[in-house]
């Protein structure tokens with residue numbers, strides 16, 4: 222079956238729609254195999270039984286069409302125009318229905334959508350997150366101001382039509398920014414977060430925390446990661462880039478079960494912690510996610526896991542400087558991959574196994590190259606399709622320390638000698654596009670990125686056509702896109 226989507230051309234989000242699902246999996250397998258061939262053999266790409274409507278997180282931008290009717294949807298590829306989307310092939314259908322209701326309710330409450338140029342109106346975006354196994358639903362109304370007339374009645378009317386909604390949060394974004402969510406939040410109904418069950422543990426998800434968008438495939442992904450780690454229960458494990466702690470808590474739960482079975486009669490979990498035999502350390506940069514992670518550990522009665530809010534590279538550097546050791550490192554960095562500080566310190570902590578979970582095959586290949594130089598060998602690789610219809614795919618890789626003389630490695634790859642060229646250019650163009658789209662819903666072109674790179678004094682790659690002279694008639698990057706691109710540069714440490 223091939224897929225039909227009326228928004229396909231304008232939206233551009235699902236670039237494998239022209240292929241049936243078996244073909245899509247084959248394309249992903251071929252791409253991964255080609256990229257990762259220097260490091261090992263990829264087993265397979267695990268697909269979905271039903272590859273539609275899997276996205277548990279749905280974002281819609283609100284505006285009006287030329288006739289003044291309220292529409293909501295996504296930004297048209299390469300522009301700042303909104304494509305009205307009623308039903309999307311990959312989004313959760315309940316979420317789409319709730320967004321349609323909000324569109325319908327706004328005029329009856331005389332509520333206006335935000336006008337970016339005039340900076341008037343109230344409703345900017347709606348973000349919906351649905352929990353696959355508990356059915357809980359969070360609606361985040363992103364507004365330009367706290368002045369929300371008939372707020373309570375609006376909430377009542379929305380709940381009347383959708384009693385399945387479990388929480389409604391008002392997020393205030395009054396800045397001229399292309400970021401979707403602002404800093405201030407107020408819970409209008411329910412707890413302000415939702416809970417989902419994944420691999421047997423319960424997770425709390427707040428509006429801003431990262432949570433994998435495809436829950437069915439995430440369970441498969443995490444189970445593969447745990448299987449690859451081959452835990453015995455008494456290891457020191459690191460969950461780097463841990464988000465709300467999903468992988469670490471799943472591993473910790475698994476370890477607790479194993480070590481309980483192996484614990485001498487009369488021993489308690491406290492004895493185990495005192496003996497320092499077995500535990501997980503999670504590290505994550507986003508403080509909201511860390512709060513969620515700590516709450517999640519408590520919620521699941523975990524006593525063998527601790528979380529730290531820090532840059533993963535800096536954290537590993539500190540651990541290495543303290544002479545600490547780890548047995549297993551799970552690492553699940555964003556699409557831009559890991560960094561030099563992290564990878565060199567991982568090698569110093571000398572874990573026997575590294576389980577690398579990646580959503581960016583290019584950066585995965587780059588980082589595997591670095592780990593290979595430091596004596597790690599790929600044992601197994603498998604792809605898991607978390608993003609049907611799109612070209613994206615997750616990969617889980619098990620690396621182990623080969624039988625290499627560790628002293629020799631230290632001499633050969635000391636920090637001073639290290640080849641930093643892999644990291645010098647910061648993020649790639651696709652990574653920047655991805656970041657901007659993920660955080661603002663805007664699509665930006667290579668041309669715009671290169672224009673802003675030049676403005677920031679960053680070297681521009683050879684591949685991108687620069688205007689031959691400054692006055693040539695190239696479209697100029699609009700201010701909101703410039704802001705979004707600069708935010709991405711900041712995120713990737715390029716400025």
Ligand code: SAH
Nearest residue numbers: 431462463464505506507532533553554555
């Ligand atoms: N393992 C989690 C999250 C993976 S997404 C899960 O499966 O749900 C990647 C996470 O890395 C995000 O939560 C992001 O906030 C975090 N992150 C990005 N850069 C980081 C850095 N330099 N140090 C630590 N965490 C970082």
